Amino acid sequence: MLSNDVKQKLKAIVGVENFEDSKSACLVYSYDATPNFQSMPDGVISPRTTQEVSEIVKLCNEHKIPIVPRGSGSNLCGGTCPTEGGLVLLFRHMNKILEIDEENLTVTVQPGVVTLDMINAVEAKGLFYPPDPSSMKISTMGGNINENSGGLRGLKYGVTRDYVMALEVVLANGDIIRTGGKLAKDVAGYDLTRLYVGSEGTLGVITEATLKLIPIPETKKTMLALYQDLEAAAKTVSKIIANKIIPSTLEFLDQPTLKVVEDFAQIGLPTDVQAVLLIEQDGPAEVVEKDMKKMAEICHAEKAVSVKVAQTAEEAEALTTARRAALSACARLKPTTILEDATVPRSEIAKMVNGINKIAEKYKLDICTFGHAGDGNLHPTCPTDARNHEEMERVEEAFAEIFALAIELGGTITGEHGVGVMKAPYLEWKLGKEGIAAMQAIKSGLDPNNIMNPGKVFAKDSRKRLVVTR
């Protein structure tokens, strides 16, 4: 609970209209896109400037009030669920594109800018910002940076981290710092920019970011390869990479996913095949042409039943848009949708796909698998019902086994969705005790009072994960 005194001070900082603490105002920020997590904050605040953010943080630090920075709340790890109450910090006023620098090829934004709006703005100037999470229509740049989000183009172009050049950060004590710059080279001190990327709001508040842009590729081609054999599709992925072709997109969708996506998008996706690969290449026309031809050959050699190239830009766009809807479309099947984000080296993708299916069988679960196959990043998704406790327990065990398998194959528990509360108990599996201790030292150094998004990343104790809360 916030004391009246604190409330008055907060209102004095942002104006009465930008602070709310009524029940319904708090309720609508009690959740994010992660199933089964809900917890009420004590108040919601919408600062307009970095200075206001700094004053808010200073006040909260004094009174040890938790702060949960929140973009669009589309994260999938419970990252913005205020599990310890406190203040939800919104960037709905801090959502401007500040500058597109066509000489240095950078864009500078406030954290509340929606990813796609920024992408459209830079593309209008012939520039390109590659990271394109499926949620880009709603996700904010603040969220992307703090989750180090990936996307469909990650394979060739990397993830958010590879594009963040400079940040303005409000530290947990209210100090404002600037990291990095519009520089191609810079070794002055520790690389704090990288530290803050993927920090999930636990080390400070990002109030401004400068991102790298590249020239927009000349052309782009999209194709769909159809398979009657899951493993063949997965093998194609490793084969393409082994043939030294890096397509801009290499996505995998299995039959159950295809069915729900087609149900929503109605664009004539094949639902009678076991799996498809959505493949895209961009660049100079000759190169694209050559790569597409070569990849089609590989697909055929790996027993693809058919390979179709999209004839128009609209057709291509419809395919990628449909793929982006996959996760939410799986939610059609049953009330609760549990999704994971395990990632393995690309060469292990076939083993992983196979393993997931075996685990699904073992626990008698329906699992839809889709994902950024080219990155080795799969999203096994289980449609279930949180009210069915017996089944939820099986889901939990199955996913624990999927994590274990991923790590065994040299992979990780999360490729792009972050740790949050959801995966905190598993972090030690990946990092070991020492790794966690090193991270904790950074955390307590920068945020000694643990006010920045407390309860995230670090679990109270490393226990067997609970999928069901309450």
Place this chain on the structure above:
Amino acid sequence: MTTVKEQQVIQEQFKERMNQDELLNCMRCGFCLPTCPTYIESGLKEAHSPRGRIALMKAVVDGIIEPDEEVERSLELCLGCRACEPVCPSGVKYGHLLEEARDIINQNKKHSLPVKMVRNAVLNGLFPHQNRMQMVTGLLGFYQRSGMQTLTRKTGMMKLFPDHLATMEKVLPQVPTMKKMKNRPEFLEALGPQTKRVAFFKGCLMDTMFLESNDATMKLLQLAGCEIVIPPDQACCGALHGHSGEKDAGKELAKRNIQAFEDLEVDFIITNAGGCGAFLIDYDHLLKDDPDWKERAKAFVSKIKDISEILYELDFHKKNHLELPEQVITYQDSCHLRNVMKTASAPRALLQAIKGIEYREMKDADRCCGSAGIYNIVESEMSMQILDYKMIQTKATLATTVVTANPGCLLQMKLGIEREGLTDKMRGVHIVDLLLEAVGQEK
């Protein structure tokens, strides 16, 4: 004010009546946020977004919060435009959730006396009775023709009303005479070879205030080769009732309509108002718990089609030469026609088939204009904010003709044109009137 006692009852009914599976079906991905006009215009407040509204409804069901004033406010401010539905990959039927929640709140809440009187007069006294609709429209006609309109305008009497209502009064169409309204056809033959037999749902507002558009609709149907039955015992569609939390009244009207249309042996039942059509097409949901009516409702629903859709399917635009003097035309979607009846490309294709015109798509044509039934009267501030955005986009097309497919949208767009002072440069028309104009140009 809703009293604590009322809140308790409302909460109980939420638990009993709200569809919990549907509430859980929302996985909170937020894909619907950028399409929601009230989320955008409220300055990105989650409480005024579809995801927020669903969360509030669910929290009331779960007993986490009470259905207090703010919950009510969030639901009231929703346009019911249902733009959040087609973009939702999980297929959440938001419209049904909203309707149920509003019905529960309304049934258990004591409205203040004036609000109650207006609701009662409009919803129960007026719309279900075609003869009374004619009377009121008739009075309006008398007002327009007798010179009283000029008089009231001159004396500035309309200044006593909120700004936009005063403007609204100016844009109301010249209404038909009482005699015309009473003398409606019940059967019309196809012009040329007959290909289909259809029934026409005339709608209360369309058959009074917008009678000419109804005549145009029937003329187009005839030209397209349809024989038309217009059953005289049809009733108001019930949309206004359904959307304002008077579900039972809506059900009664639904039954009357199903009965009126069921033995006509027609291929389709045609509407020319997106708002009505969307409610008609939902009768099977409305009557899903009524075993005597469920199947009959399904049969009725399977025949509902919008005028643009049938004209397009029957190749009206290919079989008739359509031509108009040079002008730029743009189209504003009717939310319910697009989001519920899924008719969006047919009207555009018909317009693009007209020779001599240039068709320009406006940005965000699929975003609500803010009319939304009686929303522009009860939530005028938000409605006008939404309309202002719509007019920016309309003006950007440099169109001189704005086409709509629903009477409410038509009035709202006319209001927008008037508010912008563009009456000399821009006109708002119903698509059927424009198409008929285009057929006429041939001779």
